[in-house]
Amino acid sequence: MIEQKLLDILLCPACQGDVKEENAKIVCLKCGRKYPIKNGIPVLLIDESEKSAKA
Ligand SMILES: [Zn+2]
Numbered sequence: 001m002i003e004q005k006l007l008d009i010l011l012c013p014a015c016q017g018d019v020k021e022e023n024a025k026i027v028c029l030k031c032g033r034k035y036p037i038k039n040g041i042p043v044l045l046i047d048e049s050e051k052s053a054k055a
Helices: 004-009
Strands: 019-022 025-028 034-038
16 A cells, blocks of 8 residues: 555656556556566556557
């Protein structure tokens, strides 16, 4: 579980959108990219992200 404080300061590197934690991933609310969490640390790298099927 990622601290809300940390989530509040994180931004999607692709679009600078806000992110939330969902199913042990960081999900961008704006573009829908999903970023992995490794060892409890969000990995906000575009290269590591999964593009949303919706977008
Ligand atoms: Zn984004």
